[in-house]
Amino acid sequence: MLTALACLLVAAPIQGDTLPALNACIVEYALSQEGHTVARGECWDLAAAALDLCEAQWDGLYGFGRRYDPKKDPIQPGDILRFEGVTMETRTTDGSERYTFGEHTAIVVVVPAPGRITIAHQNFGPVGRKVSQLNLDLASLTKGRIHFHRPVP
Known part of the structure; x- marks a missing residue:
């Protein structure tokens, strides 16, 4: 697991090249759960378990930390996203991909x-209630809103 986390830190440079300890804890937990079902298998359960395990401050509902604007603050590994009515579409020479949340x-x-x-998320796509990963291009957002939350120690 430490190897995966070390690779993650290299692959995910952020401002100042240091990931806050709380964010690193959340990432490590999420990666350790890949292929497993966390709690009831709801998408929210993965974030809730990570925040609780890492002793983050949050409201226990949807206030996963400090909300921020990704146009002003860089997105960091360990941040929590809340999708509301989102559609993302990407067209390539091989066809297209469409995700709806x-x-x-x-x-x-x-x-x-x-x-x-x-x-990292669960209760989505063919893997169902197991934790899996998905690559997203935020420029492909065509509908809805994504709320960005920075965990608070």
């Missing part, structure tokens, strides 16, 4: 480039 919660685990993220 009604109400969904996820954890950012990698930020390979500005506007591109990898999330």
